[in-house]
Amino acid sequence: MNQILNLNATKIDLSNRNLDKIPREIFELKNLRKLILRNNNIKVIPQEIEKLKKLQTLDLSGNSISNFYAKICSLKNLKILNLNHNRIKTIPIQIKNLNKLTSLHISHNKISKISQEIYSLQNLRELNISHNKINKIENNLINLKNLRKFWISGLPLSYFPEFYFIPKSLICLYAFSPTITSFDVDTTYQQLCAIKGNAINYFNDFNYDFIFQNHNKPDIVTMKKIVKKNKVFISYSHKDSIWLDKVRNHLSVLKNHLEIDIEVWDDNKLEVGDVWKEEIRQSLEEAGIAIFLISTDFLSSNFINKEEIPPILENAKNKGTVILPIILKVCYFEKSKLGSYQSLNNPSQPFSKMSENEIDEHLVELTKKIHKIMEK
Structure with missing residues:
Protein backbone atom coordinates (compact mmCIF):
# COMPACT_ATOMS: atom_id res chain seq x y z
CA MET A 1 0.00 0.00 0.00
CA GLN A 213 -31.77 5.37 -50.17
CA ASN A 214 -32.45 8.31 -47.88
CA HIS A 215 -30.28 11.39 -47.72
CA ASN A 216 -31.37 11.91 -44.12
CA LYS A 217 -30.14 8.42 -43.17
CA PRO A 218 -27.03 7.78 -45.26
CA ASP A 219 -26.05 4.76 -43.20
CA ILE A 220 -29.08 2.71 -44.27
CA VAL A 221 -28.07 0.92 -47.45
CA THR A 222 -29.00 -1.87 -49.78
CA MET A 223 -26.84 -4.08 -51.97
CA LYS A 224 -27.09 -5.89 -55.23
CA LYS A 225 -27.82 -9.44 -54.22
CA ILE A 226 -24.97 -11.83 -54.82
CA VAL A 227 -27.04 -14.90 -53.97
CA LYS A 228 -30.79 -15.38 -54.00
CA LYS A 229 -32.02 -15.66 -50.44
CA ASN A 230 -35.17 -17.41 -51.67
CA LYS A 231 -33.27 -20.08 -53.63
CA VAL A 232 -32.68 -23.37 -51.83
CA PHE A 233 -30.24 -25.94 -53.25
CA ILE A 234 -30.66 -29.51 -51.98
CA SER A 235 -27.63 -31.77 -52.28
CA TYR A 236 -28.23 -35.48 -51.76
CA SER A 237 -27.29 -38.97 -52.88
CA HIS A 238 -29.76 -40.59 -55.27
CA LYS A 239 -29.86 -43.54 -52.89
CA ASP A 240 -31.53 -41.20 -50.40
CA SER A 241 -34.16 -39.78 -52.73
CA ILE A 242 -37.02 -40.80 -50.41
CA TRP A 243 -35.74 -38.19 -47.94
CA LEU A 244 -35.52 -35.56 -50.66
CA ASP A 245 -39.26 -35.93 -51.26
CA LYS A 246 -40.02 -35.41 -47.56
CA VAL A 247 -37.93 -32.23 -47.41
CA ARG A 248 -39.51 -30.81 -50.56
CA ASN A 249 -43.02 -31.55 -49.26
CA HIS A 250 -42.40 -29.62 -46.07
CA LEU A 251 -40.83 -26.65 -47.86
CA SER A 252 -43.79 -26.47 -50.24
CA VAL A 253 -45.88 -25.20 -47.30
CA LEU A 254 -43.99 -21.89 -47.50
CA LYS A 255 -45.11 -21.36 -51.08
CA ASN A 256 -48.58 -22.86 -50.99
CA HIS A 257 -49.83 -21.43 -47.70
CA LEU A 258 -47.60 -18.49 -46.81
CA GLU A 259 -47.21 -17.32 -50.42
CA ILE A 260 -43.45 -17.04 -50.02
CA ASP A 261 -41.52 -16.90 -53.27
CA ILE A 262 -39.25 -19.85 -52.57
CA GLU A 263 -37.34 -21.69 -55.29
CA VAL A 264 -36.21 -25.18 -54.33
CA TRP A 265 -33.65 -26.74 -56.66
CA ASP A 266 -32.30 -30.27 -56.90
CA ASP A 267 -31.13 -32.31 -59.87
CA ASN A 268 -34.68 -33.53 -60.55
CA LYS A 269 -35.15 -30.09 -62.08
CA LEU A 270 -32.84 -31.05 -64.94
CA GLU A 271 -34.62 -31.72 -68.20
CA VAL A 272 -33.58 -33.72 -71.23
CA GLY A 273 -31.15 -31.67 -73.26
CA ASP A 274 -29.93 -29.52 -70.39
CA VAL A 275 -26.19 -29.05 -70.08
CA TRP A 276 -26.47 -30.58 -66.64
CA LYS A 277 -23.12 -29.58 -65.15
CA GLU A 278 -23.68 -25.95 -66.11
CA GLU A 279 -27.22 -26.05 -64.70
CA ILE A 280 -25.93 -27.40 -61.39
CA ARG A 281 -23.08 -24.86 -61.32
CA GLN A 282 -25.45 -21.95 -61.86
CA SER A 283 -27.86 -23.17 -59.19
CA LEU A 284 -25.00 -23.61 -56.73
CA GLU A 285 -23.81 -20.09 -57.52
CA GLU A 286 -27.24 -18.55 -56.91
CA ALA A 287 -28.38 -20.49 -53.85
CA GLY A 288 -28.73 -18.48 -50.66
CA ILE A 289 -29.53 -21.65 -48.70
CA ALA A 290 -28.00 -25.11 -49.12
CA ILE A 291 -29.53 -28.20 -47.54
CA PHE A 292 -27.27 -31.26 -47.36
CA LEU A 293 -28.91 -34.64 -46.82
CA ILE A 294 -26.08 -36.50 -45.10
CA SER A 295 -25.45 -40.22 -45.18
CA THR A 296 -22.45 -42.42 -45.94
CA ASP A 297 -23.64 -42.60 -49.56
CA PHE A 298 -23.60 -38.79 -49.64
CA LEU A 299 -20.15 -38.50 -48.04
CA SER A 300 -18.67 -41.14 -50.34
CA SER A 301 -20.00 -39.59 -53.57
CA ASN A 302 -17.12 -38.29 -55.70
CA PHE A 303 -19.41 -35.96 -57.64
CA ILE A 304 -20.90 -34.38 -54.52
CA ASN A 305 -17.46 -33.94 -52.93
CA LYS A 306 -15.88 -32.43 -56.03
CA GLU A 307 -18.71 -30.53 -57.71
CA GLU A 308 -21.21 -29.52 -55.02
CA ILE A 309 -19.64 -29.18 -51.58
CA PRO A 310 -16.63 -26.94 -52.52
CA PRO A 311 -18.61 -24.15 -54.26
CA ILE A 312 -21.21 -24.13 -51.48
CA LEU A 313 -18.51 -23.84 -48.81
CA GLU A 314 -16.91 -21.03 -50.82
CA ASN A 315 -20.23 -19.21 -51.11
CA ALA A 316 -20.88 -19.68 -47.39
CA LYS A 317 -17.59 -17.97 -46.66
CA ASN A 318 -17.73 -15.21 -49.25
CA LYS A 319 -21.40 -14.63 -50.03
CA GLY A 320 -23.34 -15.65 -46.95
CA THR A 321 -24.95 -18.84 -48.25
CA VAL A 322 -26.57 -20.61 -45.29
CA ILE A 323 -25.64 -24.27 -44.83
CA LEU A 324 -28.18 -26.60 -43.21
CA PRO A 325 -27.06 -30.24 -42.87
CA ILE A 326 -29.57 -32.99 -42.06
CA ILE A 327 -28.25 -36.33 -40.81
CA LEU A 328 -30.20 -39.14 -42.48
CA LYS A 329 -28.21 -42.19 -41.39
CA VAL A 330 -25.34 -43.03 -39.08
CA CYS A 331 -22.17 -41.74 -40.73
CA TYR A 332 -18.85 -40.02 -40.01
CA PHE A 333 -20.34 -36.54 -40.35
CA GLU A 334 -18.30 -34.92 -37.57
CA LYS A 335 -15.02 -35.38 -39.44
CA SER A 336 -16.38 -34.44 -42.85
CA LYS A 337 -15.92 -31.12 -44.64
CA LEU A 338 -19.34 -30.13 -43.30
CA GLY A 339 -18.70 -31.26 -39.74
CA SER A 340 -18.16 -27.74 -38.39
CA TYR A 341 -21.72 -26.73 -39.33
CA GLN A 342 -24.61 -27.19 -36.93
CA SER A 343 -26.87 -29.97 -38.18
CA LEU A 344 -30.65 -29.96 -37.89
CA ASN A 345 -30.56 -33.10 -35.77
CA ASN A 346 -27.92 -34.61 -33.53
CA PRO A 347 -25.57 -36.85 -35.59
CA SER A 348 -26.13 -39.60 -33.02
CA GLN A 349 -29.87 -39.43 -33.76
CA PRO A 350 -30.21 -39.70 -37.54
CA PHE A 351 -33.59 -39.74 -39.24
CA SER A 352 -33.28 -43.46 -39.84
CA LYS A 353 -33.55 -44.03 -36.07
CA MET A 354 -36.58 -41.77 -35.62
CA SER A 355 -40.28 -42.32 -35.82
CA GLU A 356 -42.18 -40.67 -38.63
CA ASN A 357 -43.62 -38.13 -36.21
CA GLU A 358 -40.16 -37.19 -34.91
CA ILE A 359 -38.90 -36.71 -38.46
CA ASP A 360 -41.85 -34.45 -39.23
CA GLU A 361 -41.13 -32.39 -36.12
CA HIS A 362 -37.55 -31.79 -37.30
CA LEU A 363 -38.64 -30.92 -40.82
CA VAL A 364 -41.18 -28.43 -39.47
CA GLU A 365 -38.29 -26.83 -37.56
CA LEU A 366 -36.32 -26.73 -40.81
CA THR A 367 -39.25 -25.03 -42.54
CA LYS A 368 -39.50 -22.45 -39.75
CA LYS A 369 -35.77 -21.80 -39.96
CA ILE A 370 -35.90 -21.17 -43.71
CA HIS A 371 -38.99 -19.01 -43.29
CA LYS A 372 -37.09 -16.92 -40.72
CA ILE A 373 -34.07 -16.57 -43.02
CA MET A 374 -36.25 -15.37 -45.89
CA GLU A 375 -38.11 -12.89 -43.69
CA LYS A 376 -34.81 -11.44 -42.49
Whole structure:
Protein backbone atom coordinates (compact mmCIF):
# COMPACT_ATOMS: atom_id res chain seq x y z
CA MET A 1 0.00 0.00 0.00
CA ASN A 2 3.02 2.31 0.19
CA GLN A 3 2.50 3.36 -3.40
CA ILE A 4 -0.93 4.73 -2.47
CA LEU A 5 0.72 7.18 -0.08
CA ASN A 6 2.31 8.94 -3.05
CA LEU A 7 -0.33 11.56 -3.76
CA ASN A 8 1.19 12.19 -7.20
CA ALA A 9 0.81 8.56 -8.33
CA THR A 10 -0.52 8.17 -11.86
CA LYS A 11 -0.87 4.36 -11.83
CA ILE A 12 -2.10 1.94 -9.17
CA ASP A 13 -2.21 -1.83 -9.61
CA LEU A 14 -3.82 -3.76 -6.76
CA SER A 15 -4.69 -6.93 -8.63
CA ASN A 16 -4.98 -10.27 -6.83
CA ARG A 17 -5.05 -8.72 -3.34
CA ASN A 18 -8.28 -10.32 -2.12
CA LEU A 19 -9.77 -6.86 -1.65
CA ASP A 20 -13.50 -6.67 -0.89
CA LYS A 21 -13.69 -2.94 -1.63
CA ILE A 22 -11.71 -0.19 -3.28
CA PRO A 23 -9.38 1.41 -0.70
CA ARG A 24 -10.58 4.91 0.21
CA GLU A 25 -7.08 6.35 -0.13
CA ILE A 26 -7.23 5.85 -3.88
CA PHE A 27 -9.90 8.52 -4.28
CA GLU A 28 -7.46 11.15 -3.00
CA LEU A 29 -5.06 10.58 -5.89
CA LYS A 30 -5.96 13.52 -8.08
CA ASN A 31 -3.39 12.66 -10.80
CA LEU A 32 -4.35 9.02 -11.13
CA ARG A 33 -4.66 7.95 -14.76
CA LYS A 34 -4.61 4.16 -14.52
CA LEU A 35 -6.36 2.05 -11.86
CA ILE A 36 -6.10 -1.73 -12.04
CA LEU A 37 -7.98 -3.89 -9.52
CA ARG A 38 -8.23 -7.22 -11.34
CA ASN A 39 -9.20 -10.46 -9.63
CA ASN A 40 -10.39 -9.29 -6.23
CA ASN A 41 -13.73 -9.66 -4.39
CA ILE A 42 -15.00 -6.11 -4.93
CA LYS A 43 -18.80 -5.96 -5.02
CA VAL A 44 -19.54 -2.23 -5.19
CA ILE A 45 -18.10 0.74 -7.06
CA PRO A 46 -18.53 3.66 -4.64
CA GLN A 47 -19.70 7.07 -5.81
CA GLU A 48 -16.31 8.52 -4.84
CA ILE A 49 -15.03 7.08 -8.13
CA GLU A 50 -16.14 10.33 -9.75
CA LYS A 51 -13.31 12.13 -7.91
CA LEU A 52 -10.75 10.54 -10.25
CA LYS A 53 -11.20 13.19 -12.92
CA LYS A 54 -8.02 12.33 -14.83
CA LEU A 55 -8.58 8.58 -14.92
CA GLN A 56 -8.04 7.09 -18.40
CA THR A 57 -7.93 3.35 -17.63
CA LEU A 58 -10.17 1.49 -15.18
CA ASP A 59 -9.80 -2.29 -14.91
CA LEU A 60 -12.17 -4.02 -12.49
CA SER A 61 -12.28 -7.37 -14.27
CA GLY A 62 -12.62 -10.55 -12.26
CA ASN A 63 -14.61 -9.17 -9.34
CA SER A 64 -18.17 -9.59 -8.03
CA ILE A 65 -19.69 -6.31 -9.19
CA SER A 66 -23.41 -6.53 -9.95
CA ASN A 67 -24.14 -2.86 -10.60
CA PHE A 68 -22.49 -0.80 -13.36
CA TYR A 69 -22.59 2.37 -11.30
CA ALA A 70 -23.54 5.39 -13.44
CA LYS A 71 -20.96 7.59 -11.67
CA ILE A 72 -18.29 5.81 -13.73
CA CYS A 73 -19.77 7.61 -16.72
CA SER A 74 -18.81 10.98 -15.23
CA LEU A 75 -15.14 10.15 -15.86
CA LYS A 76 -14.88 12.25 -19.01
CA ASN A 77 -11.26 11.25 -19.75
CA LEU A 78 -11.86 7.49 -19.49
CA LYS A 79 -10.53 5.64 -22.55
CA ILE A 80 -10.31 2.02 -21.39
CA LEU A 81 -12.96 0.32 -19.26
CA ASN A 82 -12.66 -3.38 -18.41
CA LEU A 83 -15.50 -5.00 -16.47
CA ASN A 84 -15.06 -8.56 -17.74
CA HIS A 85 -16.00 -11.45 -15.44
CA ASN A 86 -18.41 -9.74 -13.07
CA ARG A 87 -22.16 -10.06 -12.43
CA ILE A 88 -23.43 -6.97 -14.23
CA LYS A 89 -26.94 -7.16 -15.70
CA THR A 90 -27.45 -3.75 -17.31
CA ILE A 91 -25.44 -0.91 -18.85
CA PRO A 92 -26.54 2.62 -17.79
CA ILE A 93 -27.67 5.02 -20.50
CA GLN A 94 -25.09 7.47 -19.14
CA ILE A 95 -22.40 5.47 -20.92
CA LYS A 96 -22.99 7.80 -23.85
CA ASN A 97 -21.12 10.45 -21.82
CA LEU A 98 -17.87 8.50 -22.16
CA ASN A 99 -17.17 10.04 -25.54
CA LYS A 100 -13.41 9.41 -25.28
CA LEU A 101 -13.87 5.69 -24.66
CA THR A 102 -11.83 3.56 -27.08
CA SER A 103 -12.03 0.16 -25.38
CA LEU A 104 -15.03 -1.41 -23.61
CA HIS A 105 -14.81 -4.96 -22.26
CA ILE A 106 -17.93 -6.35 -20.58
CA SER A 107 -17.67 -10.07 -21.36
CA HIS A 108 -18.71 -12.87 -18.98
CA ASN A 109 -21.48 -10.93 -17.26
CA LYS A 110 -25.27 -11.32 -17.18
CA ILE A 111 -26.15 -8.56 -19.64
CA SER A 112 -29.25 -9.31 -21.71
CA LYS A 113 -29.33 -6.24 -23.95
CA ILE A 114 -26.84 -3.85 -25.51
CA SER A 115 -27.62 -0.32 -24.45
CA GLN A 116 -28.47 1.74 -27.54
CA GLU A 117 -26.15 4.41 -26.17
CA ILE A 118 -23.14 2.17 -26.78
CA TYR A 119 -23.72 2.61 -30.52
CA SER A 120 -23.13 6.35 -30.08
CA LEU A 121 -19.53 5.93 -28.84
CA GLN A 122 -17.83 7.27 -31.95
CA ASN A 123 -14.26 6.71 -30.68
CA LEU A 124 -14.81 3.11 -29.68
CA ARG A 125 -12.18 0.83 -31.24
CA GLU A 126 -12.60 -2.34 -29.16
CA LEU A 127 -15.85 -3.89 -27.90
CA ASN A 128 -16.07 -7.21 -26.08
CA ILE A 129 -19.59 -8.43 -25.25
CA SER A 130 -18.85 -12.18 -25.30
CA HIS A 131 -20.52 -14.67 -22.97
CA ASN A 132 -23.53 -12.64 -21.91
CA LYS A 133 -27.28 -13.19 -22.37
CA ILE A 134 -27.50 -10.77 -25.29
CA ASN A 135 -29.84 -12.12 -27.99
CA LYS A 136 -29.69 -9.30 -30.52
CA ILE A 137 -27.06 -7.03 -32.06
CA GLU A 138 -28.75 -4.04 -33.66
CA ASN A 139 -28.15 -2.74 -37.17
CA ASN A 140 -26.94 0.38 -35.35
CA LEU A 141 -23.63 -1.43 -35.11
CA ILE A 142 -22.71 0.35 -38.33
CA ASN A 143 -22.67 3.63 -36.39
CA LEU A 144 -19.45 2.54 -34.65
CA LYS A 145 -17.38 3.89 -37.50
CA ASN A 146 -14.02 3.40 -35.75
CA LEU A 147 -14.64 -0.07 -34.35
CA ARG A 148 -11.68 -2.31 -35.15
CA LYS A 149 -12.01 -5.32 -32.81
CA PHE A 150 -15.28 -7.01 -31.82
CA TRP A 151 -15.71 -10.07 -29.55
CA ILE A 152 -19.10 -11.87 -29.69
CA SER A 153 -18.45 -15.47 -28.60
CA GLY A 154 -20.97 -17.45 -26.60
CA LEU A 155 -24.08 -15.33 -27.16
CA PRO A 156 -27.63 -16.70 -27.74
CA LEU A 157 -28.10 -14.40 -30.73
CA SER A 158 -31.39 -14.73 -32.54
CA TYR A 159 -30.49 -11.72 -34.70
CA PHE A 160 -27.17 -10.66 -36.20
CA PRO A 161 -26.91 -7.76 -38.68
CA GLU A 162 -26.60 -8.34 -42.41
CA PHE A 163 -23.05 -7.84 -43.66
CA TYR A 164 -23.73 -4.33 -44.96
CA PHE A 165 -24.30 -3.21 -41.34
CA ILE A 166 -20.81 -4.37 -40.33
CA PRO A 167 -18.52 -1.31 -39.90
CA LYS A 168 -15.95 -1.10 -42.68
CA SER A 169 -13.35 -0.22 -40.05
CA LEU A 170 -13.64 -3.68 -38.44
CA ILE A 171 -10.46 -5.75 -38.86
CA CYS A 172 -10.96 -8.41 -36.14
CA LEU A 173 -14.09 -10.37 -35.30
CA TYR A 174 -13.94 -13.17 -32.76
CA ALA A 175 -17.00 -15.40 -32.50
CA PHE A 176 -15.73 -18.98 -32.13
CA SER A 177 -18.23 -20.84 -29.95
CA PRO A 178 -18.13 -24.63 -30.35
CA THR A 179 -20.88 -25.00 -27.71
CA ILE A 180 -23.44 -22.94 -29.66
CA THR A 181 -25.92 -25.62 -30.74
CA SER A 182 -29.40 -24.10 -30.61
CA PHE A 183 -31.20 -24.21 -33.94
CA ASP A 184 -32.83 -20.89 -33.01
CA VAL A 185 -29.51 -19.05 -33.19
CA ASP A 186 -29.14 -16.61 -36.11
CA THR A 187 -27.73 -18.51 -39.08
CA THR A 188 -24.99 -16.01 -39.91
CA TYR A 189 -23.86 -15.98 -36.29
CA GLN A 190 -23.97 -19.77 -36.22
CA GLN A 191 -21.54 -19.90 -39.13
CA LEU A 192 -19.27 -17.31 -37.52
CA CYS A 193 -19.20 -19.45 -34.37
CA ALA A 194 -17.59 -22.27 -36.35
CA ILE A 195 -14.59 -20.13 -37.34
CA LYS A 196 -11.56 -20.27 -35.06
CA GLY A 197 -9.61 -17.05 -34.64
CA ASN A 198 -10.39 -13.93 -36.64
CA ALA A 199 -13.62 -14.43 -38.62
CA ILE A 200 -13.65 -11.06 -40.39
CA ASN A 201 -12.86 -12.65 -43.76
CA TYR A 202 -16.40 -14.04 -43.68
CA PHE A 203 -17.49 -10.48 -44.53
CA ASN A 204 -14.43 -9.05 -46.25
CA ASP A 205 -15.00 -10.82 -49.54
CA PHE A 206 -18.54 -9.52 -50.03
CA ASN A 207 -18.92 -7.29 -53.09
CA TYR A 208 -20.27 -4.06 -51.62
CA ASP A 209 -22.45 -2.08 -53.99
CA PHE A 210 -24.25 0.35 -51.74
CA ILE A 211 -27.08 2.63 -52.82
CA PHE A 212 -28.01 5.29 -50.27
CA GLN A 213 -31.77 5.37 -50.17
CA ASN A 214 -32.45 8.31 -47.88
CA HIS A 215 -30.28 11.39 -47.72
CA ASN A 216 -31.37 11.91 -44.12
CA LYS A 217 -30.14 8.42 -43.17
CA PRO A 218 -27.03 7.78 -45.26
CA ASP A 219 -26.05 4.76 -43.20
CA ILE A 220 -29.08 2.71 -44.27
CA VAL A 221 -28.07 0.92 -47.45
CA THR A 222 -29.00 -1.87 -49.78
CA MET A 223 -26.84 -4.08 -51.97
CA LYS A 224 -27.09 -5.89 -55.23
CA LYS A 225 -27.82 -9.44 -54.22
CA ILE A 226 -24.97 -11.83 -54.82
CA VAL A 227 -27.04 -14.90 -53.97
CA LYS A 228 -30.79 -15.38 -54.00
CA LYS A 229 -32.02 -15.66 -50.44
CA ASN A 230 -35.17 -17.41 -51.67
CA LYS A 231 -33.27 -20.08 -53.63
CA VAL A 232 -32.68 -23.37 -51.83
CA PHE A 233 -30.24 -25.94 -53.25
CA ILE A 234 -30.66 -29.51 -51.98
CA SER A 235 -27.63 -31.77 -52.28
CA TYR A 236 -28.23 -35.48 -51.76
CA SER A 237 -27.29 -38.97 -52.88
CA HIS A 238 -29.76 -40.59 -55.27
CA LYS A 239 -29.86 -43.54 -52.89
CA ASP A 240 -31.53 -41.20 -50.40
CA SER A 241 -34.16 -39.78 -52.73
CA ILE A 242 -37.02 -40.80 -50.41
CA TRP A 243 -35.74 -38.19 -47.94
CA LEU A 244 -35.52 -35.56 -50.66
CA ASP A 245 -39.26 -35.93 -51.26
CA LYS A 246 -40.02 -35.41 -47.56
CA VAL A 247 -37.93 -32.23 -47.41
CA ARG A 248 -39.51 -30.81 -50.56
CA ASN A 249 -43.02 -31.55 -49.26
CA HIS A 250 -42.40 -29.62 -46.07
CA LEU A 251 -40.83 -26.65 -47.86
CA SER A 252 -43.79 -26.47 -50.24
CA VAL A 253 -45.88 -25.20 -47.30
CA LEU A 254 -43.99 -21.89 -47.50
CA LYS A 255 -45.11 -21.36 -51.08
CA ASN A 256 -48.58 -22.86 -50.99
CA HIS A 257 -49.83 -21.43 -47.70
CA LEU A 258 -47.60 -18.49 -46.81
CA GLU A 259 -47.21 -17.32 -50.42
CA ILE A 260 -43.45 -17.04 -50.02
CA ASP A 261 -41.52 -16.90 -53.27
CA ILE A 262 -39.25 -19.85 -52.57
CA GLU A 263 -37.34 -21.69 -55.29
CA VAL A 264 -36.21 -25.18 -54.33
CA TRP A 265 -33.65 -26.74 -56.66
CA ASP A 266 -32.30 -30.27 -56.90
CA ASP A 267 -31.13 -32.31 -59.87
CA ASN A 268 -34.68 -33.53 -60.55
CA LYS A 269 -35.15 -30.09 -62.08
CA LEU A 270 -32.84 -31.05 -64.94
CA GLU A 271 -34.62 -31.72 -68.20
CA VAL A 272 -33.58 -33.72 -71.23
CA GLY A 273 -31.15 -31.67 -73.26
CA ASP A 274 -29.93 -29.52 -70.39
CA VAL A 275 -26.19 -29.05 -70.08
CA TRP A 276 -26.47 -30.58 -66.64
CA LYS A 277 -23.12 -29.58 -65.15
CA GLU A 278 -23.68 -25.95 -66.11
CA GLU A 279 -27.22 -26.05 -64.70
CA ILE A 280 -25.93 -27.40 -61.39
CA ARG A 281 -23.08 -24.86 -61.32
CA GLN A 282 -25.45 -21.95 -61.86
CA SER A 283 -27.86 -23.17 -59.19
CA LEU A 284 -25.00 -23.61 -56.73
CA GLU A 285 -23.81 -20.09 -57.52
CA GLU A 286 -27.24 -18.55 -56.91
CA ALA A 287 -28.38 -20.49 -53.85
CA GLY A 288 -28.73 -18.48 -50.66
CA ILE A 289 -29.53 -21.65 -48.70
CA ALA A 290 -28.00 -25.11 -49.12
CA ILE A 291 -29.53 -28.20 -47.54
CA PHE A 292 -27.27 -31.26 -47.36
CA LEU A 293 -28.91 -34.64 -46.82
CA ILE A 294 -26.08 -36.50 -45.10
CA SER A 295 -25.45 -40.22 -45.18
CA THR A 296 -22.45 -42.42 -45.94
CA ASP A 297 -23.64 -42.60 -49.56
CA PHE A 298 -23.60 -38.79 -49.64
CA LEU A 299 -20.15 -38.50 -48.04
CA SER A 300 -18.67 -41.14 -50.34
CA SER A 301 -20.00 -39.59 -53.57
CA ASN A 302 -17.12 -38.29 -55.70
CA PHE A 303 -19.41 -35.96 -57.64
CA ILE A 304 -20.90 -34.38 -54.52
CA ASN A 305 -17.46 -33.94 -52.93
CA LYS A 306 -15.88 -32.43 -56.03
CA GLU A 307 -18.71 -30.53 -57.71
CA GLU A 308 -21.21 -29.52 -55.02
CA ILE A 309 -19.64 -29.18 -51.58
CA PRO A 310 -16.63 -26.94 -52.52
CA PRO A 311 -18.61 -24.15 -54.26
CA ILE A 312 -21.21 -24.13 -51.48
CA LEU A 313 -18.51 -23.84 -48.81
CA GLU A 314 -16.91 -21.03 -50.82
CA ASN A 315 -20.23 -19.21 -51.11
CA ALA A 316 -20.88 -19.68 -47.39
CA LYS A 317 -17.59 -17.97 -46.66
CA ASN A 318 -17.73 -15.21 -49.25
CA LYS A 319 -21.40 -14.63 -50.03
CA GLY A 320 -23.34 -15.65 -46.95
CA THR A 321 -24.95 -18.84 -48.25
CA VAL A 322 -26.57 -20.61 -45.29
CA ILE A 323 -25.64 -24.27 -44.83
CA LEU A 324 -28.18 -26.60 -43.21
CA PRO A 325 -27.06 -30.24 -42.87
CA ILE A 326 -29.57 -32.99 -42.06
CA ILE A 327 -28.25 -36.33 -40.81
CA LEU A 328 -30.20 -39.14 -42.48
CA LYS A 329 -28.21 -42.19 -41.39
CA VAL A 330 -25.34 -43.03 -39.08
CA CYS A 331 -22.17 -41.74 -40.73
CA TYR A 332 -18.85 -40.02 -40.01
CA PHE A 333 -20.34 -36.54 -40.35
CA GLU A 334 -18.30 -34.92 -37.57
CA LYS A 335 -15.02 -35.38 -39.44
CA SER A 336 -16.38 -34.44 -42.85
CA LYS A 337 -15.92 -31.12 -44.64
CA LEU A 338 -19.34 -30.13 -43.30
CA GLY A 339 -18.70 -31.26 -39.74
CA SER A 340 -18.16 -27.74 -38.39
CA TYR A 341 -21.72 -26.73 -39.33
CA GLN A 342 -24.61 -27.19 -36.93
CA SER A 343 -26.87 -29.97 -38.18
CA LEU A 344 -30.65 -29.96 -37.89
CA ASN A 345 -30.56 -33.10 -35.77
CA ASN A 346 -27.92 -34.61 -33.53
CA PRO A 347 -25.57 -36.85 -35.59
CA SER A 348 -26.13 -39.60 -33.02
CA GLN A 349 -29.87 -39.43 -33.76
CA PRO A 350 -30.21 -39.70 -37.54
CA PHE A 351 -33.59 -39.74 -39.24
CA SER A 352 -33.28 -43.46 -39.84
CA LYS A 353 -33.55 -44.03 -36.07
CA MET A 354 -36.58 -41.77 -35.62
CA SER A 355 -40.28 -42.32 -35.82
CA GLU A 356 -42.18 -40.67 -38.63
CA ASN A 357 -43.62 -38.13 -36.21
CA GLU A 358 -40.16 -37.19 -34.91
CA ILE A 359 -38.90 -36.71 -38.46
CA ASP A 360 -41.85 -34.45 -39.23
CA GLU A 361 -41.13 -32.39 -36.12
CA HIS A 362 -37.55 -31.79 -37.30
CA LEU A 363 -38.64 -30.92 -40.82
CA VAL A 364 -41.18 -28.43 -39.47
CA GLU A 365 -38.29 -26.83 -37.56
CA LEU A 366 -36.32 -26.73 -40.81
CA THR A 367 -39.25 -25.03 -42.54
CA LYS A 368 -39.50 -22.45 -39.75
CA LYS A 369 -35.77 -21.80 -39.96
CA ILE A 370 -35.90 -21.17 -43.71
CA HIS A 371 -38.99 -19.01 -43.29
CA LYS A 372 -37.09 -16.92 -40.72
CA ILE A 373 -34.07 -16.57 -43.02
CA MET A 374 -36.25 -15.37 -45.89
CA GLU A 375 -38.11 -12.89 -43.69
CA LYS A 376 -34.81 -11.44 -42.49
